[in-house]
Amino acid sequence: MEKVLMKGNEALAEAAIRAGCKCFFGYPITPQTELSEYLAKQMPKRGGVFLQAESEVAAINMVLGAAGTGTRVMTSSSSPGISLKSEGISYIAGSDVPCLIVNVERGGPGLGSIQPSQQDYWQATKGLGHGDFHLIILAPNSVQEVVNLVTKAFDLGEKYRMPVMLLSDGLLGQMMEPVEFPEITPSQADNSAWAACGTKMEREHHIVNSLYIEALDLEEQVKRRYERYAKIEETEAMAETYLCEDADIIVTAFGATSRVAKSAVNKARAEGIKAGLFRPITLWPFPKAELNAACKNAKAVLSVEMNMGQMIDDVKLALDCRLPVSFFGRTGGVVPSPKEVLEELRKLNGGAQ
Amino acid sequence: MTYEILLAGFGGQGILFAGKLLAYCALFEGKEISWLPSYGPEMRGGKCNCSVTISDEPIGSPQVLEPDLLVVLNGPSFDAFMGNVKPGGKAFVDSSMVAQKTDRTDIETFYVPATQLADDNNLAKGANIVLLGKLLHETGIFSFETVRKALEKNTPAKRAHTIDNNMRALQLGADYAG
Amino acid sequence: MAVKFQRPHSLCDVRLHYCAGCTHGIIHRLVAEVIDEMGIEGTTVGVCPVGCSVFAYNYFNCDMIEAPHGRAPAVATGVKRARPDLNVFTYQGDGDLAAIGTAETVHAATRGENIVVIFVNNGTYGMTGGQMAPTTLPGQVTTTSPYGRDPKTAGYPVRVCEMLSTLSGTALAVRTAVDSVPHIRETKKMIRKAFENQQRGNGFSIVEVLSTCPSNWGLTPKESIKRLQEECIPYYPLGVYKDVEIAEANADLLAMGGAAK
Incomplete structure (x- = not known):
């Protein structure tokens, strides 16, 4: 395929569609704007869902709903918006459902600035919400790598049943570089063991849930999640x-x-x-x-x-x-x-x- | 070969578009490219600049802080960036918009009344392209045919008539001997 | 011998955790009966709230998702947009729906989100022990309005159906109660209508069910029903606040260029 010039944000959006992302739920914020605008244009034409929610809080919960049905889904925002999403991110992690969350970072704290920043490193790697949990955090440094990592993000999320964050920033999002979209056939992991998409009266009901009223049950659940985390630490680390x-x-x-x-x-x-x-x-x-x-x-x-x-x-x-x-x-x-x-x-x- | 190019002016002067044309020209020639806008909350009239790096090598930082080639379309940008041009570099100044003159002798500076030239030739808002024409004429980095291809790629069908106007603006800049 | 009365299939065979005299059990049953009668258990996904009915995922036999506090309409939106073929309902209390989840409720309604919302209104935060809710009546004593709710400082109760009925995306906004057999029958009828609306793609349907909380009201179940009838229903009049075919009701708006729902 020939190379095209694209902004990081737009290339990310295009890569998501090519990776088989079916739903996008978001809320406007600079400097991730081009990403949602691209999807607003393309999703309806290419069999996907684009919905602008009433808030980042609502958007991430829409992601929880769609992810709960086993659908490839994503949201994107920038720093202040990610803070708002952190409630939902914690629930998504606690419910063991996969999704892609994009943070096109800007300056903070508070309303901060709209220029590029990496001030959300701690938030992304250690504090994306309450509770014991991790997200896989991918940090590309070029528009081409943004594209390459989007598919990987969806695949990793489904493999380990967890949310994955792609950490971009205002510079990477706004920058144009030549980019090539590799030919891929999106392959979604089997989610028939957990997805809440109707029993068809053929199985026990599935419950997508993060509540465990017995402390020992919750401990057990968290420990099992940490066994997966250990495997990820062993096998998925990447560096250049x-x-x-x-x-x-x-x-x-x-x-x-x-x-x-x-x-x-x-x-x-x-x-x-x-x-x-x-x-x-x-x-x-x-x-x-x-x-x-x-x-x-x-x-x-x-x-x-x-x-x-x-x-x-x-x-x-x-x-x-x-x-x-x-x-x-x-x-x-x-x-x-x-x-x-x-x-x-x-x-x-x-x-x- | 690496060219670090900075284009600067007010929002609405076509700074980003001119940068985009250069980036597309480079794309057609198989170069490594980065195009980076400065962005502000003001949609029009704010400070606006655009970093374009064209190279045979992979590009590190996409921010052009010390340009080989500078294009300035307003006074504040002139004051901000003229001092940063690499020794031996070239600056292209819209002298209809910029009253100042540089005292630097280690760079080549071209003063082109680009806004005036564009207005006189019914090419309103074409100053960016006039300066681009001068830049291409003085550096020879891309041919006009390549620019036409870039224009075709970046002009929506309903504005196709502007392509010829832009080619005329390019020629005006190239022909200006000042 | 013919079976006259049994547990609906879409209600799990488990012991509910609700207090004695709580009307959640009745409302769960009504929803389950409707799902059974419409034959949609296998294609239904329910979304539970945070509040007393947080464990509803253990009680309904269909697939269930547990939402953060107040976010059930957003979660249900995600389910329905991803899988329009599914029947989706939320089951929410008054704190969940009318306080922390007000934005999600109003915007799901105004988008005409094609979902069913079962809204159980008993005027208190039951799960956390009887705090003042957005629907607590003026003068009502709760643990956080110990001198009675004073509208001068705590504001007024929210009348949800009245508010949502003003939105073009709302197809059905109806308030019922579970204080008597006729009202219980009416409630079931309305829940069915809401699910049928969804199947026809008619938009947002909310059934508000006035209910009791004997434990936190400090009353016996019987006294609670009496209070519901004498104090709550007069403040929250029962009835149909909106019941329209969206396409017809919004013909003017749609003609202005909006895409048809």
Whole structure:
């Protein structure tokens, strides 16, 4: 297929339709707008459902309903909207139903700004609602990877019966790049054991539910979910490494920021600084083993983020604090520049020698 | 080869469109491309700029902070970005909108009264394309035929008549010797 | 010997957790009877609320989904949009539907969402122990209106059917009660009408059932029925507030360019 130029948000929407997504429920918010507008146009023409709900709260609960029937379904929003959705996300996780949730992050807290940010790392990886649960969090860094990860997100969600979040940001959502849509035949996992889609009087009724009145029953349920999580941590972590083999300094960065970091690494190499880039593609599960492998010759680590330092916690934990980990970030919707990151690398390089 | 291009002006001046044309030209030639708009809550009249990177290599940061080529269509953008052009780079300034002149000698600056030229030739709102014509003439990065293809790709059928107008605007810019 | 009375098939053979004298049991049974009589158990999905009827998923034999507090109409919307072939109903109390879920209720109605809403109104938060509800009557003592609900500070009760009947997407808005045999029969008739509306694609149907809460009202079941008749029904008059064929009722609006429901 020939390459086309598309914005990240639009490419994501197109990829979702191609991945067999049948329903979209959303509520307007910048900077995810192009995504829902694209689906509003395309879904009715291509046999899908687009519905603009009265609120993010309603939208995520519509997702719960559609997911409960075993239908491929998604929603998208941006930071403040994800906060509103967190109630429903907790119920979806507690009901063990799959869906795709897109967060095109913007600055916060509160109404914040509409510019790109990665301030929802903690929220996405640790606090998407009340209770013991995780979402698989995918963090692409190019429009092409957005497309590739959408299908994977649906597949992973169905494989493990859980919600999956694709963490984008204003930069990735608004940016146009050439993109190719791989030929895929969407294959939905068998959901006949749990979907609430009518008994046809052929089986016991299915109950999609997160309530367990007996504490021991709930504990049992949560533990079983954590067994699945353990398997995911073992098998589904993904990361990209760039020039890490001989690197003295490893820059860790995800999503759009990893591109800034890559530019900085290239500039640093040109100056003779042995820098490399480690980019987690899954933020949960965090690619711990991969990071340790990438850091085998490193003397220092620099976490570069579009926030005040959130992923750095996971970097330190993964490395068990055996290497010094420093931080550089811009926040509020400001994108760090390669130059600023290079400056940090120069400082670290001086310190490391 | 990598070109980092920044186009800047007010919202409504066709900044994003001009950037898109460059991006499509690059697409037709199989280049790596990133096109990134700055966005604001104001739909029209706000500050607007657009980063376009065209390269043979995969592109890192899509933000163009130090452009090889700068296109400016208003005074505030001139003040904001002229100092950032890479030494040896080129700047294309709509002198009908920008009164200022740069004192930089390490870059080549082309002052084109693009808005005036467009208005005089019944090409209202065509200043963006006039400047683009000058940019293509001075750099030779894409041929006019490629731009026509890009225009065809980005013009809805009911506005097809604007393609020829835009080609005329392109030529006006290219022919302007100032 | 011919069987004259038995558990409807679409009601599970389990012990309900409701208090003695609670009318939820009657209303569950009516819904189940209608599902049985229409032969739709195998194609029905119910959505339960948060509140006393939170466990309704254990009582109805059809597939069930448990919604967050107040969100049942949104969850039901998701089910119905994903699978228009299914019959979808919500079963909600007054706190769930008329306080925390007001937005979901109003917007499901105004969209003409093709679902059935069974709204059980007993004027109190039963599950959490008798707090003031959006439908608690003026002067009524509850644990959070210990001096009686004072409209000057706590506002007025919401009359849901009256409010929803103003919306173009509402096909059926009816208030019934389960205080007497004739009213119970009427309630069943209306529940059936609501499900039939859905099958015809007629839009949003709500059946509000005035009900009792002996435990939290601090009355015997018999006294509760008496209060329902003497205090509640006068404030919430029974009757049909709206009963239309959406397409006909909204002919003018549809002619203005809206797509037909």
